[in-house]
Amino acid sequence: MTEKFIPYYLPDITEAEIKEVVDTLESGWLAKGPKTIEFEEKFAEYVGAKYAVAMNSCTAALHIALIAAGVGPGDEVITTSMTFAASVNTILHVGATPVFVDIDPETGLIDANKIEEKVNANTKAIVPVHYAGQACDLDKIYEIANKHGLFVSEDAAHAIYTEYKGNRIGHKPQGAVSYSFYATKNLATGEGGMLVTDSKEIADRARVLITHGMSKNAWNRYGKGGSWMYDIEEPGYKYNMFDLQAALGLVQLDRLNIMQNKREKLVKTYIEELSQIKGLELQRVNSHTTKHAWHLLIVRVTNEFSLTRDQLIEYLAEHKIGTSVHFIPVHMMTAYSSYKNNVELNNTESWFNEILSLPLYSTLNSVDVKRVVDTIKVAADIKMRV
Numbered sequence: 001m002t003e004k005f006i007p008y009y010l011p012d013i014t015e016a017e018i019k020e021v022v023d024t025l026e027s028g029w030l031a032k033g034p035k036t037i038e039f040e041e042k043f044a045e046y047v048g049a050k051y052a053v054a055m056n057s058c059t060a061a062l063h064i065a066l067i068a069a070g071v072g073p074g075d076e077v078i079t080t081s082m083t084f085a086a087s088v089n090t091i092l093h094v095g096a097t098p099v100f101v102d103i104d105p106e107t108g109l110i111d112a113n114k115i116e117e118k119v120n121a122n123t124k125a126i127v128p129v130h131y132a133g134q135a136c137d138l139d140k141i142y143e144i145a146n147k148h149g150l151f152v153s154e155d156a157a158h159a160i161y162t163e164y165k166g167n168r169i170g171h172k173p174q175g176a177v178s179y180s181f182y183a184t185k186n187l188a189t190g191e192g193g194m195l196v197t198d199s200k201e202i203a204d205r206a207r208v209l210i211t212h213g214m215s216k217n218a219w220n221r222y223g224k225g226g227s228w229m230y231d232i233e234e235p236g237y238k239y240n241m242f243d244l245q246a247a248l249g250l251v252q253l254d255r256l257n258i259m260q261n262k263r264e265k266l267v268k269t270y271i272e273e274l275s276q277i278k279g280l281e282l283q284r285v286n287s288h289t290t291k292h293a294w295h296l297l298i299v300r301v302t303n304e305f306s307l308t309r310d311q312l313i314e315y316l317a318e319h320k321i322g323t324s325v326h327f328i329p330v331h332m333m334t335a336y337s338s339y340k341n342n343v344e345l346n347n348t349e350s351w352f353n354e355i356l357s358l359p360l361y362s363t364l365n366s367v368d369v370k371r372v373v374d375t376i377k378v379a380a381d382i383k384m385r386v
């Protein structure tokens, strides 16, 4: 019997999403319009923030957050290297310098105890990443930020649904929080992002900046009662979300609990089974993460395992199981190597050498998870490591 391929990721699109997109197509309004505004309102309510500004990516939201906070050339921004390039590109795009802090060796999250030693007179902001869907130590991070007058722009690309000490990420945010709705994310609109904040000033500036810098409500200039007149307040960007994305987002937000429950069941099986295998370690869940969004199921392949991480990836691929690695540390890539600046990032580099991400999505079934686990168990009995 030929086994089917278990992809690393598949989207969860039902008839409800299809209907909402078709309704939007038939509504005559394709660009940013009523659906986007409804999505912003529902999202703000969901996370517990005053304002939500929908954008075409999390990258856009991270960029706008830094601009709106006044971060610019000469400033330093503290972040992690265990992230996607977007978290760091946006720091560079505003002309600031990224300063990397090492991760906790068991969670992969920025080590909040190592942040303060990197703060100096040029430090302007911190960009913590709620990596894999687990919350950073926000109390500690905001304590340092408040003490030194720093802005916090949380990268919550993985953290829709995540709760820190009983509150959703984005609940009463002190700075800005950016989410991703990229195709692989827990809530997916293909491409898309959201910035949430409790600051009217940041929200207003963000709304202007994401539509070229156009004066308020310019999106409605083609609508009933709209005017041809607009002004450009400052040269901005074309970063807005549009209604077809928002149509998907509204239904996905409605279905988020159902999708997360399915994820949690699969994760339970993964944890029960994988924790018995010698040499494999799972991402430790902190006590302050009262809900892990399980965007990623990260396994560390230690020296005690029969195969190396690379060998296990290859073995799984041979057995038609897709995997991925999150992430290649940013400082190890060509474009950012000069920003390492003698900082010790040993935990980040060791973590990278050991990790792989297993298939995890709400349309994956328990039979497939069992096959992934059984394949890893067979691999554990092979003696291949050199």
Ligand SMILES: Cc1ncc(COP(=O)(O)O)c(C=O)c1O
Binding pocket: 056, 057, 058, 059, 060, 083, 084, 086, 087, 129, 155, 157, 158, 179, 180, 181, 182, 192, 193
């Ligand atoms: C940690 C992190 N931050 C930011 C982003 C950027 O998100 P987007 O693709 O929506 O711009 C990603 C995307 O995968 C990510 O993983």
